[in-house]
Amino acid sequence: MSFPVHRPRRLRIDSRLRGMIRDVSLSPANLIYPLFVVDQIAEPHEISAMPGQKHWPVALVHEPVAEAMRKGVIAFILFGVPSAKDAHGSQAYDADSVVCRALRHIRQHCPQAYLITDVCLCAYTDHGHCGMLKDDGSIDNDSSIDLIARMALAHAQAGADMVAPSDMMDGRIGAIRNLLDTNGLVDLPIMSYSAKYASAFYGPFREAAGSAPGKGDRSGYQMDFRFARDAMVEFELDLEEGADILMVKPGLAYLDMVKLARDNFPCPIAVYQVSGEYSMIKAAAEKGWVNERAVALESLYAMRRAGADLILTYFAPQVAEWLQEAKS
Numbered sequence: 350m351s352f353p354v355h356r357p358r359r360l361r362i363d364s365r366l367r368g369m370i371r372d373v374s375l376s377p378a379n380l381i382y383p384l385f386v387v388d389q390i391a392e393p394h395e396i397s398a399m400p401g402q403k404h405w406p407v408a409l410v411h412e413p414v415a416e417a418m419r420k421g422v423i424a425f426i427l428f429g430v431p432s433a434k435d436a437h438g439s440q441a442y443d444a445d446s447v448v449c450r451a452l453r454h455i456r457q458h459c460p461q462a463y464l465i466t467d468v469c470l471c472a473y474t475d476h477g478h479c480g481m482l483k484d485d486g487s488i489d490n491d492s493s494i495d496l497i498a499r500m501a502l503a504h505a506q507a508g509a510d511m512v513a514p515s516d517m518m519d520g521r522i523g524a525i526r527n528l529l530d531t532n533g534l535v536d537l538p539i540m541s542y543s544a545k546y547a548s549a550f551y552g553p554f555r556e557a558a559g560s561a562p563g564k565g566d567r568s569g570y571q572m573d574f575r576f577a578r579d580a581m582v583e584f585e586l587d588l589e590e591g592a593d594i595l596m597v598k599p600g601l602a603y604l605d606m607v608k609l610a611r612d613n614f615p616c617p618i619a620v621y622q623v624s625g626e627y628s629m630i631k632a633a634a635e636k637g638w639v640n641e642r643a644v645a646l647e648s649l650y651a652m653r654r655a656g657a658d659l660i661l662t663y664f665a666p667q668v669a670e671w672l673q674e675a676k677s
């Protein structure tokens with residue numbers, strides 16, 4: 350191929366033609382909106398590190414759901430912030446946990462909402478780790494996955510449409526699948542946070558969920574972003590253990606992993622545009638340094654181009670609105 354016979358600009362000059370040949374799409378159906386449900390608060394509160402996102406009391410959490418649904422977003426992922434934490438994260442797997450109550454409440458008000466729950470102990474343990482600790486402070490992987498499976502079962506029995514384990518313990522997908530199946534929930538899908546990296550991009554979320562570890566960090570279970578081949582191991586294990594959807598997290602800095610998953614597995618692939626990615630765009634836009642709408646949309650299209658079917662994003666309802674405006 351060479352100039353002057355080949356002129357790639359011929360396909361770019363006319364906006365009608367550009368619209369005809371695009372091969373990457375984005376629709377509200379691709380989006381999952383994360384919501385924080387907080388126990389024992391009466392009013393919603395702004396989350397200061399995540400402008401535009403709120404802590405919701407159970408009694409009002411149907412409001413953002415209904416509003417997003419009016420804009421075309423139907424899927425949500427719920428994060429719970431409990432009233433009390435302990436060494437075993439006991440509120441996590443309680444049938445009356447903040448997430449279980451939120452599930453029943455939303456179901457009553459918005460029966461058509463597709464409700465996914467984040468399954469992880471970190472917001473429920475007093476030490477803030479995603480699994481149980483042994484006396485010496487190390488992670489007790491194998492007893493943690495029993496509790497994580499019980500948490501998933503509690504959510505499923507309270508009406509979740511799908512569970513999404515984010516703890517990164519070994520064997521948790523198999524443990525969850527097994528417990529769901531023995532309780533007759535054979536058709537409930539699991540979206541696994543499969544390639545989840547130990548990332549500084551989760552900073553604002555830890556304020557939102559009150560889930561920062563007291564001592565140490567999460568490098569003993571979340572993945573090392575300097576070890577690329579490890580992702581294939583996690584994808585393969587999670588599929589073998591029964592995961593239905595594989596997720597990569599964070600998003601923009603990890604699109605190579607989205608592509609890797611897309612190229613190797615036929616199952617749906619999800620990607621999480623995490624709190625730090627959201628807040629960085631918000632902060633730069635507030636300063637007038639970038640155009641929020643343009644940068645947010647460009648990032649989400651890039652995730653779709655890399656091969657993501659689903660995107661978890663705090664921009665979800667806003668994006669649905671932008672896409673609607675672009676059409677009209």
Ligand code: PBG
Pocket residue numbers: 467469471479515516550551552553554555560567622623624625
């Ligand atoms: C819980 C969990 C985290 C996120 C999703 N589930 C935090 C963490 O692993 O520290 C991060 C989401 C975000 O930053 O938006 N384990």
